[in-house]
Amino acid sequence: MRKVLALVxxxxxxxxxxxxxxxxxxxxxxxxxxxxxANLYVLEADQNKVYVFDANSYTQLATVAVGKNxxxxxxxxxxxxxxxxxxxxxxxxITRNGSSWTExxxxxxxxxxxxxxxxxDAKTLLVVNSTMLTDLTTGSLMAIDTASRSVIWETPVGHExxxxxxxxxxxxxxxxxxxxxxxxxxxxxxxxxxxxxxxHNNDTIDSEVAAGTTxxxxxxxxxxxxxxLSDVAVTADGTRAFIPGQWARVAPIQRPPSSGGYxxxxxxxxYGAVVAPGLLxxxxxxxxxxxxxxxxxxxxxxxxxxxxxxxxxxxxxxxVVGSATAVASSVATDPGKEVSGPVAxxxxxxxxxxxxxxxxxxxxxxxxxxGQDQQPVNLGAGVVAYADLNTGDLTQGEGGTPxxxxxxxxxxxxxxxxHNAFDHDFVVLGCDNCTSTGTMTILQTIPYTTPTLPPEAExxxxxxxxxxxxxxxxxxxxxxxxxxxxxxxxxxxxxxxPEGLSTTPVLVGRNFTQTQPWDWSGSFTDLGLVGIDQxxxxxDVITQRMGGSDQVxxxxxxxxxxxxxxxxxxxxxxxxxxxSGNVLPLxxxxxxxxxxxxxxxxxxGLNNGRSCAxxxxxxxxxxxxxTVADSTIRDVGTDGxxxxxxxxxxxxxxxxxxxxxxxxxxxxxxxxxxxxxxLLSIGRSGPYMHDARYLTxxxxxxxxxxxxxxxxxxxxxxxxxxxxYLLTL
Ligand code: HEC
Ligand code: HEC
Numbered sequence: 001m002r003k004v005l006a007l008v009x010x011x012x013x014x015x016x017x018x019x020x021x022x023x024x025x026x027x028x029x030x031x032x033x034x035x036x037x038a039n040l041y042v043l044e045a046d047q048n049k050v051y052v053f054d055a056n057s058y059t060q061l062a063t064v065a066v067g068k069n070x071x072x073x074x075x076x077x078x079x080x081x082x083x084x085x086x087x088x089x090x091x092x093x094i095t096r097n098g099s100s101w102t103e104x105x106x107x108x109x110x111x112x113x114x115x116x117x118x119x120x121d122a123k124t125l126l127v128v129n130s131t132m133l134t135d136l137t138t139g140s141l142m143a144i145d146t147a148s149r150s151v152i153w154e155t156p157v158g159h160e161x162x163x164x165x166x167x168x169x170x171x172x173x174x175x176x177x178x179x180x181x182x183x184x185x186x187x188x189x190x191x192x193x194x195x196x197x198x199x200h201n202n203d204t205i206d207s208e209v210a211a212g213t214t215x216x217x218x219x220x221x222x223x224x225x226x227x228x229l230s231d232v233a234v235t236a237d238g239t240r241a242f243i244p245g246q247w248a249r250v251a252p253i254q255r256p257p258s259s260g261g262y263x264x265x266x267x268x269x270x271y272g273a274v275v276a277p278g279l280l281x282x283x284x285x286x287x288x289x290x291x292x293x294x295x296x297x298x299x300x301x302x303x304x305x306x307x308x309x310x311x312x313x314x315x316x317x318x319x320v321v322g323s324a325t326a327v328a329s330s331v332a333t334d335p336g337k338e339v340s341g342p343v344a345x346x347x348x349x350x351x352x353x354x355x356x357x358x359x360x361x362x363x364x365x366x367x368x369x370x371g372q373d374q375q376p377v378n379l380g381a382g383v384v385a386y387a388d389l390n391t392g393d394l395t396q397g398e399g400g401t402p403x404x405x406x407x408x409x410x411x412x413x414x415x416x417x418x419h420n421a422f423d424h425d426f427v428v429l430g431c432d433n434c435t436s437t438g439t440m441t442i443l444q445t446i447p448y449t450t451p452t453l454p455p456e457a458e459x460x461x462x463x464x465x466x467x468x469x470x471x472x473x474x475x476x477x478x479x480x481x482x483x484x485x486x487x488x489x490x491x492x493x494x495x496x497x498p499e500g501l502s503t504t505p506v507l508v509g510r511n512f513t514q515t516q517p518w519d520w521s522g523s524f525t526d527l528g529l530v531g532i533d534q535x536x537x538x539x540d541v542i543t544q545r546m547g548g549s550d551q552v553x554x555x556x557x558x559x560x561x562x563x564x565x566x567x568x569x570x571x572x573x574x575x576x577x578x579x580s581g582n583v584l585p586l587x588x589x590x591x592x593x594x595x596x597x598x599x600x601x602x603x604x605g606l607n608n609g610r611s612c613a614x615x616x617x618x619x620x621x622x623x624x625x626x627t628v629a630d631s632t633i634r635d636v637g638t639d640g641x642x643x644x645x646x647x648x649x650x651x652x653x654x655x656x657x658x659x660x661x662x663x664x665x666x667x668x669x670x671x672x673x674x675x676x677x678x679l680l681s682i683g684r685s686g687p688y689m690h691d692a693r694y695l696t697x698x699x700x701x702x703x704x705x706x707x708x709x710x711x712x713x714x715x716x717x718x719x720x721x722x723x724x725y726l727l728t729l
Contacts (some may be wrong), residue, residue, distance in 0.1 A: 002309030028231055029344030029406030031419040031426060032075045033451050037411040039096075041081055041357040042419055042426055043070050050083060050094065052101055055410065055417075059429070064101045066092040068581075069569050071114045071407075076122040080146065084113040084127065087569060089579040091116070091127055093149065107149050108579065110140050112572045115163035115232075117172070122146060124187065126172055128164045132156060133574045136683040136727065137696060141174050141185050152191035157183040160684075163231045168238030175229035175243045175280070178492045182229070182243065182282065221513065226278050227493065228486050233345035239284040242354050244342035247481060247491070248278025276344050279356070291358055305640060339365060340467035340478035346407050357404040357418060360467035360480040364404065364418055364429065377459045402465035402480070415443070422462050424449050453567055460563030463556055464488070471556055474547025481541075481560065488568040490685060494692035501691035510678045513561055515623040520690040522634065522675030528557045571681045575727040586728060593725025596718055602709045612709045612722075615676045622729055624676035634673025637707035638689060695721050 018253045026035035031045040033055055040055040050068060052062040066449045067085025070092070081094035081101070090106040091113060110129025117126045125144040132140045132154075138163040142150040158176040161183075165173045171193065175182040184194035228246025236239075289318050332507065339677040341360025347353065356365045403422030410416070415430040425447040466472060484491050488508040494501040502520050518524040518537040528536025531554055534543065538557040542548040550556070578584055586594060615633060616622040674690050688694040696702065701711045701719045714722060 002075050024236075025350055025408060025411045026233075026346040026349060027075065027406070027408035028233060028346045028420055029419065031408050031417060032073045032405035033408040033410065034075050034079050035077050035411075040408065040417060040426075041073055041075060043073050043083065043406070043446060044424065044449060045070055045421065047449065050081070050101075051448050053446070053448075056446065059449060061099060062101050064094050064103055066094070066103060067106055072116050074116045074118055076118040076125075076146070077120060078122040080122065082116050082118065082125055084116050086112045086114055087572070088581070089113065089572070091125070091144070093287075105149055107144060109142055110154070111164070111574050113382070115161065115174070116164045117164045119147070119166060119187065124152070126164050126166070126187070128161045128174060130160050130162065131574075131684065136573070136575075138172070139176070141172060141190075143187065143190060155185055155190045155192060157185065157192070162229070165232035165234040165241050166238065167234060167241060173232055173234070173241050173282060175232050177229055177486075178227055179480070180226040180229070180245075182232070182280075184298070226280055227491055229280070230343045231345050233347045235347050235351040236349040237351065240347075241282040242347060243280040243282070244344055244345045244356055245278045245280060246341055246486060277339055277358070279342070279354070336536070340480060341402070341465065341482065343405050344407050346410055348413055349411070350413070355409060355416060357407045359405055360402050360465050360482060361478055362401045362404060362466070362468070364407070364416070376390050400469070410710060422458070422465070424451060442628050454562075456559050457563045457567045460559035460561070461567070463560050464563060470549055471552050472542055472546060472548040479546055488564055489571065491685055492692070503687060503690060503692040505677065506571065506681060506685040508563050508568045510680045511565065511621045512678070513565050514625065515621050515678050516625050517675055520674050520677075527561070528554060529561060530554055571684045573681060573683060573727070575683065576729070587724060589721045589724040590728050592718070593723065594723035596714060596722045597725055601713060602708060603713050610709070615709075616679045621678045622680055623678035634675065635707070636674070636709070637705050638674060638691070638693075679726065679729050682729055697726055
């Protein structure tokens, strides 16, 4: 538990310090204030509990048990409290009676509910489900009548949404985690009034490749739409929304690293890392025409302002990207004050300031809200304050403690509560003694409980999420493991590695410590959990890719691996588990599919004589572990070499492959084949294959490639059965 209240604050202007009785509290993420700012509710996900505090004295008033793996909390105007229980497909309803709080109900919803919002009249609760119970390729928005606690409507929205905000005119804005944009839904009817592109935009791949053909995939080119859109903050009048994204865009990766590993070379603005967090602004008046994307990281240097291929050449029709200017230039250029992993945001009720909690850099940005969307602003002054929540309590290296995941601004505008979930405390930032030029300081840190996970796992989680720990990542390069493995999963992105495209694999729920070798090419047979071995996979990722020192070596590797493989929440799957986590029996179709999965291919073809299960072995996590590389078993015709041109219905994917750079023999000597990946939780692990050539499993089963298990031998209904089985893995 931290004892020292460390603080770094840069104040370049005035924080909203004027008390105003008209104003109300605003909250987002894992903690929330009651509308009158009297009570503070803090989610403790490791304990499945809500801690209730007096928001003035910070005394703990109560704890309330909620469902498994609670993700977000909101407080309605009538002070009913709602918690999305991500791990069990429910929403908890907590009611207050004087000074006691009770969980009154758990409402069944969809898969991995996260985003929540309540209408001003407290009558309608909106719940965002990461996927639907019946379809893993689409998330949904649900409207629930708070009186009867029953679902009024459920509307499929795009892929993997995590948040919802309520706009003026009874509209809900639902950002899509992977798709770089947001759906707009009419709250009265549940009808979508503006829809984004489905599933992982091909544009992300195309624009990167297009950049490569003209500019050789250098650091000055970038593509990729905003990704990891985790929250939405709406102004009090409901006319503007701010959506923090873990990526605004990405720079292709070069070899050899000039400094700091190749994940941290150059970056979109020749500064820092490939990570460029961003803020999307939606404006009610303008959104039929455009939304605006700003970087939260620096854009100094030769590529300041608009860089080549940015905005990307092909973008969804509903997203027009504004000028690529940095909001936080004054902060991010200052080493040690990088911004990474924005996951929660609020706008104060005057609509002037946006507060962003950065989970990976462990800090909070306070920005002017008017610096977006065509209005010129002196970006240097765009950041008014920067509060570092650094307590240095990672045992190795230095840097801010990762973990802020919730923000609540007191209605007086003088106190901002920040939840440091990984530290199990909250800090009170404020300007109690502020003058007109007041700065925010940490007034108090309130630890509310002791850690429940084993120390190794608690530490591993912080290490996985940290973007500024010198042992893991290059100084001044705000990249975390979680920057790409979002939530321990994928970013859906095929990275332009020098040896070819490499899609970020899902790590959780796959027993990845047991599926040697590692990386797509299977180049690493040692994960690095014992001793210091600079050739191990973890050492390579940390030193070569992220530019970390890796001084601690195996201890750090083990801590990360422990958290990831044993404690990180896995992807929920309604085809495999019921809501309580019990394994479901296979449907008749899935049973037929299982038989097909095991059926040997007796037609002609390179892998004639093998079944899917020969390579994706059910007894070894549906992967294939080996110590001696067998190039015939790994060559499924996907390496893009001559003779492997047989791609059925995805010409785009093959074009991508055709753009492959010259293989780097030091990293990936075996380009004739790829490691057989685990198929566990494959239903939500797309896009598929090392180069993301298939956006869906359906595409995978309809390709014309005879050498990869030859799915062409199956009839249409057999393919459906096979897919039904794959969805249960
Ligand atoms: C810039 C994005 C990025 C970052 C940052 C990143 N990874 Fe990865 N990770 C990838 C990609 C892409 C692959 C596939 C790599 C390949 O095939 O060469 C991968 C592969 C892996 C694998 C291999 C999985 C398997 O079964 O083969 C593990 C384990 C892993 N990463 C863990 C980590 C850890 C731990 C960190 C932080 C220390 C980290 N990654 C940081 C993108 C990233
Ligand atoms: C000869 C070995 C082999 C056989 C047989 C085989 N696979 Fe694969 N599978 C692989 C390899 C290797 C990859 C990775 C290739 C790449 O990324 O280019 C892969 C990748 C996949 C992926 C994508 C995984 C991901 O995480 O992106 C799916 C899905 C898949 N296989 C399904 C199947 C099905 C279904 C069958 C049977 C019809 C099958 N495979 C037969 C070796 C095999």
